[in-house]
Amino acid sequence: QARRLEGVDKNIWVEFVKLAATYSTVNLGQGFPDFPPPDFLKEEFTRAFSGEKHMLHQYTRAFGHPPLVKILAQLFGKLLGRDLDPMTNVMVTVGAYQALFCCFQAFVDEGDEVIIIEPFFDCYEPMVKMAGGTPVFIPLRPKAPKDGKLMSSADWKLDPAELASKFSERTKAIVLNSPNNPLGKVFSREELELIADLCVKHDALCISDEVYEWLVYDGKEHVRIASLRGMWDRTVSIGSAGKTFSVTGWKVGWTVGPNRLLQHIRTVHQNSVYHCATAAQEVVAQGFQREFEHYGKPDSYFVQLPKEMQQKRDQLVQSLVAVGMKPIVPEGTYFLVADISEFKSDVPDVPNSDEPYDSRFAKWMVKNKGLAAIPLSAFYCGPHKNNYNSFIRFCFAKEEATLKAADDILQKWK
Numbered sequence: 001q002a003r004r005l006e007g008v009d010k011n012i013w014v015e016f017v018k019l020a021a022t023y024s025t026v027n028l029g030q031g032f033p034d035f036p037p038p039d040f041l042k043e044e045f046t047r048a049f050s051g052e053k054h055m056l057h058q059y060t061r062a063f064g065h066p067p068l069v070k071i072l073a074q075l076f077g078k079l080l081g082r083d084l085d086p087m088t089n090v091m092v093t094v095g096a097y098q099a100l101f102c103c104f105q106a107f108v109d110e111g112d113e114v115i116i117i118e119p120f121f122d123c124y125e126p127m128v129k130m131a132g133g134t135p136v137f138i139p140l141r142p143k144a145p146k147d148g149k150l151m152s153s154a155d156w157k158l159d160p161a162e163l164a165s166k167f168s169e170r171t172k173a174i175v176l177n178s179p180n181n182p183l184g185k186v187f188s189r190e191e192l193e194l195i196a197d198l199c200v201k202h203d204a205l206c207i208s209d210e211v212y213e214w215l216v217y218d219g220k221e222h223v224r225i226a227s228l229r230g231m232w233d234r235t236v237s238i239g240s241a242g243k244t245f246s247v248t249g250w251k252v253g254w255t256v257g258p259n260r261l262l263q264h265i266r267t268v269h270q271n272s273v274y275h276c277a278t279a280a281q282e283v284v285a286q287g288f289q290r291e292f293e294h295y296g297k298p299d300s301y302f303v304q305l306p307k308e309m310q311q312k313r314d315q316l317v318q319s320l321v322a323v324g325m326k327p328i329v330p331e332g333t334y335f336l337v338a339d340i341s342e343f344k345s346d347v348p349d350v351p352n353s354d355e356p357y358d359s360r361f362a363k364w365m366v367k368n369k370g371l372a373a374i375p376l377s378a379f380y381c382g383p384h385k386n387n388y389n390s391f392i393r394f395c396f397a398k399e400e401a402t403l404k405a406a407d408d409i410l411q412k413w414k
């Protein structure tokens with residue numbers, strides 16, 4: 001075994017996907033929609049495979065199928081307010097996952113530090129380590145709202161002085177994930193400006209994971225950190241067609257940024273994956289073309305999806321409140337974290353186990369109640385797993401019937 005694999009062998013998704021497949025009747029664990037993608041995308045999918053476009057079965061350009069990089073450059077150029085060159089400012093990857101992997105491989109050297117905000121999407125830590133870097137963690141700290149209101153993901157905040165103290169001359173980059181998985185926090189412009197100022201001051205890069213960019217609720221605004229002063233030149237923005245069009249199995253993602261950074265990402269890509277499935281890229285390109293033409297209009301999927309998801313969020317909030325699991329209402333994403341500390345259960349005590357309570361709870365719940373969720377401790381680094389160990393994460397990107405079935409399990413259990 002190569003040294004770079006030491007300590008990165010465990011994976012929460014491998015473990016919980018298997019548990020869910022074995023025991024769950026209702027799966028609100030791993031994040032994926034159980035409803036179909038939009039009709040226009042399914043139609044393009046059929047067209048792509050119908051034989052008219054037989055070249056879609058062959059290789060395409062290494063750094064992104066031309067129609068896809070062109071429309072991504074157009075759309076993100078508009079969103080970021082700058083002209084983007086499809087060939088040098090955009091690169092297509094095998095999901096956002098590979099985009100992240102390319103970034104760490106491209107920029108992180110032995111001894112470099114990478115700042116990661118806890119709780120974080122789990123793969124950042126092993127990916128930084130595999131590149132030889134040292135992750136430096138900074139927590140979002142919760143502050144309970146007054147007057148018995150439900151907590152919101154906005155109540156989880158960075159301490160500005162604590163954040164500043166994590167930056168040093170060893171800092172190569174910070175990973176930002178807004179909207180954040182698992183909390184659903186949407187970082188405000190002020191919070192992003194704080195991060196941006198520190199990046200500029202310490203000449204650090206920002207790896208901005210924005211896969212949930214369209215899933216923002218209650219009229220909140222998703223601010224792209226690359227659009228803030230001094231940030232374009234030092235930011236790689238990452239997106240995912242899986243989240244954008246509810247097609248997680250297609251594994252199409254992208255990076256957007258300045259050529260001075262993307263040239264190195266291209267080097268990693270050409271020496272590892274080389275290129276992504278042509279047909280999937282073609283269909284995603286058609287989907288974006290359609291969305292570009294409907295931008296901001298009521299029938300745009302980017303307008304409709306968050307509307308539907310906000311209702312699903314509210315439905316799950318109600319189910320949880322009714323049984324005494326306290327939801328942290330997310331401002332974005334399709335995840336919701338709930339506090340289980342006062343929820344009664346028969347999770348057996350395991351003497352001398354250092355497994356966090358939430359992890360034992362989630363395993364017990366799927367085995368005994370058939371309901372799958374993910375423990376929040378999975379989104380903390382090893383030494384911090386017991387800091388917040390009485391929360392579980394539910395995915396609400398689900399059909400009405402699935403959410404109803406989850407509600408039935410909870411109400412019966414109460």
Ligand code: PMP
Pocket residue numbers: 031094095096097098121177181209211239240241242243248251252253
């Ligand atoms: N980043 C975050 C925050 C995610 O939740 C996910 C979902 N797996 C990814 C990246 C990876 O996205 P993809 O499925 O496109 O690889």
Ligand code: GLN
Pocket residue numbers: 013029030031032181
């Ligand atoms: N992003 C999804 C989640 O957080 C899936 C992660 C995965 O399968 N690696 O649940």
